[in-house]
Structure formats: structure tokens, C-alpha cells
Amino acid sequence: MLSKKTKYGLKALTYIAKSEGDTPVQISEISKNENIPQKFLESIMLTLRKSGFLGSKKGKHGGYYLIKEPSEIKMTDVMRVLEGPIAMVPCVSLNFYEKCDDCPDEHECSVHKLMIQVRDNTLNVLRNNTLEDLAPK
Amino acid sequence: MLSKKTKYGLKALTYIAKSEGDTPVQISEISKNENIPQKFLESIMLTLRKSGFLGSKKGKHGGYYLIKEPSEIKMTDVMRVLEGPIAMVPCVSLNFYEKCDDCPDEHECSVHKLMIQVRDNTLNVLRNNTLEDLAPK
DNA sequence: TGTAATTCCTATTAAATCGATAGGATTAAT
């Protein structure tokens, strides 16, 4: 299940990408238009800024803006920051690999085998979608 | 993230499929060989029986057995019973559809658009894998 | 007939995670 954090984060990024003005977009505006609790969104925006997707301007008339082209923002990257691993089990994760406690040999594991396929297909989708695809002009 | 319930359930089904004898397979045996907490596995087996994947025999020399051919047991079905929806958001779920509170129009929603693709690809994988594929002889 | 071995069933618990809120500190425009 996709967390609300990720869902809200994606919506916010899309909103900013569509805004396209020179002035930064404010949390309150996104919050209102996308029906996202403002304080919750605040913490998500902070995460997105700290991980290099957004820049911000403080104070009056402040807000957030993209610091890369939408076409450069891959969904794999956004998902890994907001949601964590893309794989459904850590033992098939590329970026968050962990061995399973219960598995003596993961190459013999039926779940492993299945989840590799799921991961590969999900990765393909997320790699081939950028913010530009989510927010067409 | 795949729940342990689903992971254990898939391993147990694979184990039984590989066993292939006439006698039912006992929870204690699966539990030992697959390193699954026995009492936890008990409840999972119950679920799998009640949803029509397994039959059981009670009492001494009892246990569980498949009531369909492994090639007839699709991963989509197992996943839906153990894990719930395959889709990452309810608004793109085929079997567990729910409208989002925050979305006035889901056809305009960027997350919706992306998650449809993820769902379709995951469905493909899970539809094309049966228990036979997980437990080759 | 009785004992051991097994599934069946319901309830409970401990820990983790999630979604959201609280409360202010800092910064910038006017």
C-alpha cells in the first residue's frame, strides 16, 4: 500500500511542475487545492527539499520550486525517498538489500524468485516515468 | 512491503507442492524446515484452507494438502487472500476499489495514472506465475 | 479404551508504523 506521505508528495510535485511560474509555490496553496493537511504536507516538503528535489525560499512570498527539470525527476528516485524500498522484500532490493532471517539460501526461495519479477516490472514503470509524464503541459 | 503472513504462506504452499506424497503435510514439519513460527503458521494455514487452496485432515497423522493442481493456483489469487489488494492505491484496485477522499476527479490524478501502470505490470507477473512455477519438480 | 498427536478456534499482546498535530524558531518582504 502506498503511504499517504508518498501520495501527497507526488501530488505536490505535480502541482509545482504544473505551476510553471517564476514565483515559488506555497504550502498553503498546494494544501488547499489538493486537499492535503497542511502540517503534514509541511514535513513532506521538507523531506523533498532535503533530498534535492526542491529548493525553497523563506519568509513572505516564499515557497518551494523545482531545482531540476521535470523530465529529470525519475519516479524511482522520488519513491525511494518518500516510500522507501521499491522491492516488496528486502532480499530483492537493489538499494536497501537485507538478507532474510528465515532463508538459508535465497536462490532456492520461491518467494524470492517471484518478487524479483515483480520488482523488475515495477522498476521499469517507475524508471520510465518522470515528473514530466505525471504533469504534462 | 510484503507481510510475513504472505511470505510464510507462499513458502508453505511451495513446501506442500514439493512434497508430492499421499500423506498430508504437518504444520510442525513446515515450521521446522522453513523457519516459521509454528503458531503463526497455524493461523495462516487456516486462512488458506478456508479460502479454498488447502484441504486438511485432523488428528494423528493429519495435516494439509493441496486441493488443486499447482498449475491451477495463480499468484494473483493467493496474494489477494493473504496480502489483500494488489494495487498500491485503492482507487486503482480491481477487486478492492475505493474512491480517494482527497481526489475530486481521479482521471486527473497523477498518482492514479502512475499506479495504474504499476498495477498492470504487477498483475501480469502474478497472473503468469502459478504455484507450479514457484515449486518446479 | 485411553493416550498422543494433530488441526481448529478465539482472544490477547507487544511492538512498530502511520497519519496527523503542536508549538514555536527563523527568515524575509513590505
Add this chain to the structure above:
DNA sequence: ATTAATCCTATCGATTTAATAGGAATTACA
């Protein structure tokens, strides 16, 4: 100065997850 915005840390309540507890019902077989 005042107002409006981001920044930061902490906390809370609800839900879910993983696991355990305790015994009832059933069956094999000595």
C-alpha cells in the same frame, strides 16, 4: 515592526503486524 512564510523537533492516537496463549475437537493406534 508586522506579517507571512519556511524550518525544526517532538508528540500523539489509531491502526496494523507478528506472534503467543490456551484450550477444544478430532483421529490414529497401542
